[in-house]
Amino acid sequence: MTNTYKNFKAQIENIQTEKDLKTAHIAICKSYSAYGISHTQFTALRDAMIAKREQKGFAWGKGI
DSSP states (O other), X not given: OOHHHHHHHHHHHTOOSHHHHHHHHHHHHHHHHTTSSOHHHHXXXXXXXXXXXXXXXXXXXXXX
């Protein structure tokens, strides 16, 4: 497990607002596009973001 992946997991766990979710989503997508994280890691982070969005009841991000 890379430090980048661990940092993103921590960032997702600390999401409090929709802005936090958007910021995490953008950073994770950029890292994935630059080959900073693997597809498996990206998928796991995406699933964690979806779960956090549902937990917090955010309207933004239903398409991620």
